[in-house]
Amino acid sequence: MSKSHLAYTAMLLTVSGIAVVSLLYVMIPLTPYVITEFSISPIQAVWASSIFSMAFALGNLFFGTLSDRVPKKRLILAGLILLAVCTFSVELASSFTPFLVLRAAQGFLAASFPPVALAYVSDVIPPAQRPNVISYLSCGFLLAGVVGQIFSAEVAANWGMKAVFALLSFIYAILIVISFQLPKDRPNAERPAVGPGVFEAFRTLVRIPSLLVAYGAAVTILMSFVAMFFGLSEFAVQQLHLSPERILWLRLISMLGTVCALFCGSWIRRFGPVRVLVAGFLTAAAGLAGEAALSSVDMALFIAAMVIFVAGIAAAVPSIISRIGLLGSAACGMALALYGFFVFVGASLGPILAATLMPFGFAALCGTLSAVMLAAAAVTAWSAKPSADDERLDAVNS
Numbered sequence: 461m462s463k464s465h466l467a468y469t470a471m472l473l474t475v476s477g478i479a480v481v482s483l484l485y486v487m488i489p490l491t492p493y494v495i496t497e498f499s500i501s502p503i504q505a506v507w508a509s510s511i512f513s514m515a516f517a518l519g520n521l522f523f524g525t526l527s528d529r530v531p532k533k534r535l536i537l538a539g540l541i542l543l544a545v546c547t548f549s550v551e552l553a554s555s556f557t558p559f560l561v562l563r564a565a566q567g568f569l570a571a572s573f574p575p576v577a578l579a580y581v582s583d584v585i586p587p588a589q590r591p592n593v594i595s596y597l598s599c600g601f602l603l604a605g606v607v608g609q610i611f612s613a614e615v616a617a618n619w620g621m622k623a624v625f626a627l628l629s630f631i632y633a634i635l636i637v638i639s640f641q642l643p644k645d646r647p648n649a650e651r652p653a654v655g656p657g658v659f660e661a662f663r664t665l666v667r668i669p670s671l672l673v674a675y676g677a678a679v680t681i682l683m684s685f686v687a688m689f690f691g692l693s694e695f696a697v698q699q700l701h702l703s704p705e706r707i708l709w710l711r712l713i714s715m716l717g718t719v720c721a722l723f724c725g726s727w728i729r730r731f732g733p734v735r736v737l738v739a740g741f742l743t744a745a746a747g748l749a750g751e752a753a754l755s756s757v758d759m760a761l762f763i764a765a766m767v768i769f770v771a772g773i774a775a776a777v778p779s780i781i782s783r784i785g786l787l788g789s790a791a792c793g794m795a796l797a798l799y800g801f802f803v804f805v806g807a808s809l810g811p812i813l814a815a816t817l818m819p820f821g822f823a824a825l826c827g828t829l830s831a832v833m834l835a836a837a838a839v840t841a842w843s844a845k846p847s848a849d850d851e852r853l854d855a856v857n858s
Contacts, residue, residue: 463615469584470593473577474600476536476635479628479819480543480573482608483566483603484512484686486624487695489613498556509686511560512567513808517801524579524797532580532645535641537636539572545634548799550623574601575800578781584647588593591725591782598778599721605685606715610708617704618648663793667757671787671795673843675855676797677741677836678780679806684744684829686810687817688751692766694814695755695822713763717747724778733786734844736779741837744772748830752823772833 461462472771487494495506527535538603538628546565577597585593612624665671696702696710727736753763781799788795817825 465587465643466585472635472638473581473593474596476540476573476639477577477597477600478604479631480540480570481604482611482627483547483570483616485510485605485608485689485805486517486612486628487512488609488689489506490616490621490624490691493616497621498559500556503815504556506690506815507560508563509811510808511515512570513686513804513810515564515567516571517804518806519568520800521797522568522799525571525794527576527579527797528622528794532576532583533639533642535576536573536580536642537639539569539576540632540636540639543569543789544589544629544636547625547632548562548629551663552624558620564740571800571804575797578796580645582734584643588639591728591778594781595721595723595778598724598781599718599774602685602718602721602777603688603715606711609689609711612793613704613708637699641763665788665795665798668787669806670843671784673839674784674787675802676778677737677840678784678803679809680741680832680836681773681776681780681806682803683806683810683813684748684833686772686807687814687825687829688748688769690811690814691818691822691825696816699756699822700759702764710763714766714770717767717772718774720771721774721778724775726776727783728779733779733783734840737776737783738837738841739774740772740774741833741840742772743775744769745830745833745837747772747832748826752826755822755826789816790836 479514491502491505491508494508495502503739523535523539543566546562546569550559550562550566574597578594581590581593581597611627615624615627623791693707696707722851724736747765747767749767750768751762754765781796784795784799788798813828814825817828
């Protein structure tokens with residue numbers, strides 16, 4: 461693959477990842493609109509995000525497993541086409557129940573991209589460049605957290621809530637057209653003729669204790685990320701009394717931490733995924749502790765703590781993907797599908813956790829999440845074999 465084609469593929473996959481995963485986060489600024497539009501309570505409105513994440517988690521299992529049996533490029537294109545139709549249909553919902561059903565369908569169809577794209581990278585990207593492309597994709601998935609919020613807040617403020625989904629469906633249509641230029645993945649003739657079945661692969665994976673610990677740690681990543689931003693939306697309005705424009709900039713500045721993901725490929729090759737993962741959890745815990753302590757003290761330091769938290773999450777995502785890829789190499793497709801399931805189970809718990817803890821204050825939410833991150837770091841370090849810190853992604857390429 462030429463350098464220009466490699467760059468095109470990496471960029472298109474990253475942009476598509478941002479556009480698709482943004483669907484998880486567009487509801488954060490839209491919660492007041494949903495409450496007003498459908499005359500529901502704030503607790504009910506939270507389910508517009510949680511039901512998407514739950515369906516997304518299940519979709520990861522389905523599409524991640526299917527990607528081992530269907531050409532991945534075709535699966536990505538088919539998923540985008542169905543997602544575009546479903547997203548356009550969301551704006552037609554006239555009551556809350558159909559809205560929830562369509563959000564669940566969105567979540568399931570959106571899951572056709574992340575696990576399949578990660579598997580597609582293994583097929584079409586040269587081994588030496590795979591860690592870098594995985595890091596770019598991971599960075600895109602995290603950037604979706606702020607891009608989705610900013611996009612939906614600005615569009616809804618100018619044209620209303622339903623325009624958010626109409627414009628997103630148009631963006632997906634553009635991505636469908638340009639995605640036809642993606643390189644083809646390996647044809648079925650080049651795939652192994654015999655491989656483990658779904659249940660055999662599952663039984664193999666659940667017998668690996670370190671992999672089970674990694675899945676448990678994966679739950680905490682987006683749970684903390686989503687919960688913090690849900691809590692921040694309420695805190696910024698009710699306690700900090702920030703205008704919508706200042707809240708937008710607050711979210712945008714926090715995403716400076718995602719730059720960390722761009723360097724994770726080289727860090728993982730040098731230090732191994734376990735060390736980078738533990739460092740990511742510890743960094744995120746420090747950032748959350750800083751947010752808890754500084755939320756009512758100094759705005760500049762509070763923002764710096766937010767950036768540190770996001771940087772920790774940005775380091776954790778590609779390193780845990782690499783860790784799971786190594787541990788589950790006997791059934792890599794299923795291993796990554798299960799990762800997608802667990803990480804978005806965590807995302808579905810995030811809004812619920814935020815709604816439960818925010819009555820006690822934003823500091824209580826961040827303090828609890830910091831303790832969760834510390835626990836994830838401790839369990840990950842404890843579960844690793846003595847040689848795990850010396851793992852290199854070369855093992856994946858062999």
